[in-house]
Amino acid sequence: MSVNAYADNLDSAVRYALETTRATTVCPFHSDVTIRVGDDAAESHAFARARKIVKSDGMMWKREVLMEEIKLQLVDAADGECPQCAHSMDAFPRGPKGEN
Ligand SMILES: [Zn+2]
Numbered sequence: 001m002s003v004n005a006y007a008d009n010l011d012s013a014v015r016y017a018l019e020t021t022r023a024t025t026v027c028p029f030h031s032d033v034t035i036r037v038g039d040d041a042a043e044s045h046a047f048a049r050a051r052k053i054v055k056s057d058g059m060m061w062k063r064e065v066l067m068e069e070i071k072l073q074l075v076d077a078a079d080g081e082c083p084q085c086a087h088s089m090d091a092f093p094r095g096p097k098g099e100n
Helices: 003-020 040-056 063-076 083-091
Strands: 024-026 034-036
Touching (some): 003 024, 003 063, 034 063
């Protein structure tokens, strides 16, 4: 099996673990935007779950590799809120009619 296939598996295992533990969530309006919730407990829970998944899959990932992938995906995610939603809020900061 190629290295890329393993990498894909690790990537999706981590993604799945993060989403199912609610360490990250997908924006309800932008399905391509992943948001980091910022919950430490959920993130360590996600690590434990990802570890279980890769083990049951027969993949022998080192702890450091797994942690690195989790870190990458968390850094990649939007922090706390969807930037696209935040952006459209900025366009109408006072509602459609304005304040005056
Ligand atoms: Zn959004």
